Amino acid sequence: MxxxxxxxxxxxxxxxxxxRGALTTRLRxxxxxxxxxxAAVFAVSSAIRPAKLPPPRLSIQPARLWADGxxxxxxxxxxxxxxxxxxxxxxxxxGATVEEASRxxxxxxxxxxxxxxxxxxxxxxxxxxAPPAEAELWLTLFARDGAGDGTPDFLRLDDERDRQxxxxxxxxxxxxxxxxxxxxxxxxxxxxxxxIRYAYREALHAHDSAWAETAQVPLVPAFVSVAKFEYPFxxxxxxxxxxxxxxxxxxxxxxxxxxxxxxxxxLWRRNTHRxxxxxxxxxxGDLLFFRQEAGHERFHSMIYLGESLVRKDGKRYVLYHTGxxxxxxxxIRRLTVEELLRFPRPIWRPEAGNPGFxxxxxxxxxx
Numbered sequence: 001m002x003x004x005x006x007x008x009x010x011x012x013x014x015x016x017x018x019x020r021g022a023l024t025t026r027l028r029x030x031x032x033x034x035x036x037x038x039a040a041v042f043a044v045s046s047a048i049r050p051a052k053l054p055p056p057r058l059s060i061q062p063a064r065l066w067a068d069g070x071x072x073x074x075x076x077x078x079x080x081x082x083x084x085x086x087x088x089x090x091x092x093x094x095g096a097t098v099e100e101a102s103r104x105x106x107x108x109x110x111x112x113x114x115x116x117x118x119x120x121x122x123x124x125x126x127x128x129x130a131p132p133a134e135a136e137l138w139l140t141l142f143a144r145d146g147a148g149d150g151t152p153d154f155l156r157l158d159d160e161r162d163r164q165x166x167x168x169x170x171x172x173x174x175x176x177x178x179x180x181x182x183x184x185x186x187x188x189x190x191x192x193x194x195x196i197r198y199a200y201r202e203a204l205h206a207h208d209s210a211w212a213e214t215a216q217v218p219l220v221p222a223f224v225s226v227a228k229f230e231y232p233f234x235x236x237x238x239x240x241x242x243x244x245x246x247x248x249x250x251x252x253x254x255x256x257x258x259x260x261x262x263x264x265x266x267l268w269r270r271n272t273h274r275x276x277x278x279x280x281x282x283x284x285g286d287l288l289f290f291r292q293e294a295g296h297e298r299f300h301s302m303i304y305l306g307e308s309l310v311r312k313d314g315k316r317y318v319l320y321h322t323g324x325x326x327x328x329x330x331x332i333r334r335l336t337v338e339e340l341l342r343f344p345r346p347i348w349r350p351e352a353g354n355p356g357f358x359x360x361x362x363x364x365x366x367x
Contacts (some may be wrong), residue, residue, distance in 0.1 A: 032330075042252050053080050053130035056105070058283075060123070060135045067095070068142035068154055069228040075123060075135060076109040077101065083128035084108070091122035094233035095139055098123065114139050116154040133312045141235060145248035150247040150257070150270055151364035154235065157228060165367055167285035168223045169203035172309045174319055176217050178332045179310060186216050191323035192301045193264040195332065196287065200363070201240060204231035221309070243271035263287070264299040273359035279337065279350045282306075282360045288318065289358040295347040297323055302350075304360070305334075318350075 057077035065071040075098070077085050085108050087098045095117045101110035112123070118141040126132045144153045157163045174195055177185050189195050205211050207225045232238045235253050241262035252258060262271065268289045274362075275281050282288070282305035292298050302320040316337040322330040336345075343349050347356045 015124045017270045024206045053127070055131040055133040056081075056085065056125055056127045058123075058125055058135040059114065060137055061135070061149055064138045064140060065120045067116050067118040067139035067332075068144075069114065070158065071114040072159075073112045073114075073137060074177050075101075075110045075112050077127070078109070078123055079108070079130060081129050085110075086126045088125045088126075089121060090134070092117060092119050092139075094120040094230065095119060096123075096137060098263060112137060116142070116234050117173065117233065118142075141250060143248065143250045144227075147273075147364065147367050149367070150242045150244070150246060150248055150252075151362050151367070152235075152252075154229075155365050156367060157226060157365050159228065161224070162228050165224050166203050166366070167220075167224050167283070168309065169207070169225070170199050170285045171303065171305045171319075172221055172223070173202050173217065174199040174303050175305055175308060175310050175317075177335065178319060180216070180218065182329075182331075184216060185321045189321065189332075190234045191264075191297070191330065192260065192266060192321045195319075195321045196264075196267060196303060197241070197260075199206045201231060204240075205227075206230040206356070226282070238339055241266065243324050245270070264297070264301045267301060268299060268358065268361060272362060272363055273367060275362050277352045277357065277359040279341075280361060285360045285363070285366075287363075288347065289361055290356050292347065292356055300348075302340075329366045 055358065056077050058078075059076045060073050061076075062073055065073055066138070066364070073242055079085065085101055087101060089096055089098065095115045095219055097113050097115065097199050099111040099113070101108040116137045118219075121137040121139060123135045123137065124132055125135070142152070142154045145151065146153050146156075148196055157166055177189060177195065177198075186198055189198055202215065205228055207215075207220065212220045231240070236258050238257035238260050243259045243266055244257045245264055246256075246257075267287070272289075273285065279288070282304040284304065286304045288302040288304060290300045290302075292300070300320070300323075302318045305317040305319055307314065310318055316338055317334055318337065319332065321332050324330045341349055341351070346354060350357050350360075
């Protein structure tokens with residue numbers, strides 16, 4: 001017996017043959033159901049997914065700072081999003097540092113501190129769920145020389161934390177070379193001035209993992225680094241040492257007033273200032289200078305270590321390189337203060353009565 005007309009009928013051989021009109025009607029019904037289901041899913045997912053927020057609105061005041069390592073501006077961030085903003089420096093990375101933003105009322109604020117490298121600084125702000133936004137800050141060369149000694153104020157370490165960080169790194173780096181085999185030391189260390197230049201320059205680096213991979217030291221101590229700037233990212237670049245008399249002026253940045261090399265006399269005359277002629281006035285990282293009336297090397301310098309940072313025994317030490325003597329390359333010596341005061345040759349004793357002792361001197365950047 002045949003089924004309902006228009007749906008299907010039994011074919012010869014006992015099988016079923018579908019009517020084309022019935023199949024089309026059923027497919028249409030299925031497609032309608034599927035379409036309605038897909039539309040419902042899309043509507044639900046659209047309701048769950050948050051709408052994309054507009055980029056944050058930024059303002060920075062003031063928009064121009066002195067590149068002195070201290071001047072600050074306030075970055076204000078207004079956003080409809082509730083998440084904390086992420087702030088990064090995308091141009092002139094060493095030109096400024098940004099403190100963590102804090103929420104004030106319905107907006108976020110972050111302190112931006114100038115570095116010492118002049119030029120444009122671009123800040124990028126990212127807020128969750130919104131496109132990023134950028135703001136600009138301009139840094140002006142800070143050319144003041146408050147002491148009139150030829151050292152620009154942008155190099156001076158104004159903060160006590162920075163001064164102590166420099167003293168620790170400077171003396172540790174110098175003393176560590178004493179404990180190194182001569183073949184493991186940097187090749188540049190050949191006399192007293194070279195040892196000082198090496199320790200001074202490396203003390204002003206950022207002591208991160210990249211530095212540790214290239215530094216020729218037996219280990220890396222857990223000292224903080226100088227925060228105001230990091231070598232060589234200053235207007236002077238790699239030329240750290242003043243080599244010409246006179247107060248600092250902007251043209252000194254490019255006319256040869258500063259160099260990477262300075263001998264003992266130049267370190268004494270142009271890069272340090274006298275503290276006293278009494279050794280008791282010395283503190284960690286000061287220098288002792290001597291002048292002889294005859295000899296190949298008329299000027300000589302020593303580093304006052306104070307108490308050792310490598311082998312602590314409570315004694316006070318000085319450190320110096322003897323310099324070459326004919327075929328003899330010289331050596332690094334480390335003496336206690338008592339040993340130096342009893343040195344067999346009185347011309348090397350740091351005493352006020354010794355005409356060859358120029359006194360205790362301190363770096364101009366610590367002035």
